[in-house]
Amino acid sequence: MLGVVGGTTLERFLLVHVPGLLLAALFLVVAVGVALGGLLLVRRSVALSTLERHNDVAGFIIAVIGVLYAVLLAFVVVVTWQSFDRAGQVAGEEAQLVEGLYRDASVFGPQAGEIRRNVEAYATFVANREWPTMAGHQHEDVQTDDALDSVWNSYRSFTPDGATQQAFYSDSIRRLNDLQKARADRLEASASTLPDALWGVLIAGAVITVGFTYFFGLANVRAQGLMVTALASMIGLTL
Template identity: 30%
Template sequence: MTQWLVLLIAMVAVCAVVLSVVVLRQRRIGDDDDPSETPDVIEYMVMMIGVVYAIVLGLAIAGVWEGMGSAQANVQAEAQALHEVKARVQVYPPDVRDRVRADVDAYARFVSAKEWPYMRDHGSLSARGTALLDQVRTDVTRFDPTSDLAAQAYQPVVDEVAAADQARVARGQSAGATMPGIVWFGLITGGLVTVGLIFTLQIRRSPRELLLAGLFSALIAFLLFLIWDLDAPFGSGLAVSADAFRDLL
């Protein structure tokens, strides 16, 4: 079951529950009920709770969006550093140059094909990927340049490998979810409270009010799903792509 199907089911379920409660509640109201008797203080409380919850939702979305952007930047930095390694070893002897490039390609191929699903399932980097990058570092650092041109390129190549390793570590730190459980508890509880406050305003069964109640509850469900999906930058929904590593091949 895809995440988008889960989202659709969740939104439909939330709408169905809210509308069912409204209809069932309306049937139990007597003919002498006066909807205009809703106290002004309740309307004020409903408004304030809605505003506070909207601010919390906005901050949560901004936080996970920033985390997604940071993860994307780390991926681009790692891929760019490896590209520079392949380009700068052009002045190395053919056997060393081909070995370094082959190891970089092996690393990029493994990351794009194997490590991406591993990060999604385990929330961390794989030991095999670390070993492959260490092999690239070994090939680069063990080379003893004999020409002036190779000697000038040696340190920049070493620096690019170090930059790739640093970006890899940052990518690993972004692999797992960042939203604490207590925050999720607050978001879900706040959503239930906010939707539940609809009933304090004496909502009726008119098509307009039912439509607004359903759309409002569906919007809350969508925003919570969006936060959950963006909280996993390397998940299967709106995830960071491995195209930067595929472009190295």
């Protein structure tokens, strides 16, 4: 699925507490059920002979609509996947920076213990508090903010002694700045969703595309039902 429409309590509950596969299956069942319900309603309301007379015209129109909707849907899928991939890269970079800070702290003598404790505390808060918060598309965790500030304070209170410590200290400050930026990028990526207007266009396009299949008159309604099911399933899984 592409994302969530917004940040309502119901959506957050579903995303956090319902497994992704189950949520996709439920969405698919609803989409197919609505599509088949519309087909049966049209077939009961309009005579088959009337629908058959419009097969050619409906075919040309749905070809144009289908291409336009497919292009739009493909564009949204690509952009969403790129955003997802970028979020994964940023999270990986953040983990590497934390690992580097923890490792290089060993050269700072007695201060190494405090630095490592604070770095470890930050990593723990990110894993146990901030990641669950991100799942609900909420803002950063305040305690994780404090943990990162403690890491900064550990370096501010330390004065490097000698060329070796100075070199590692300068590199650690650079890593720490990069860590803060990586965290900000991660939080920004987790909060991004598709605009409501774009969701409206996607859903309207799905309704129009599936709805146009009702204007085809097939003698075998089961065969037409299978076609509608396949189309609704593909669109539903993508959304």
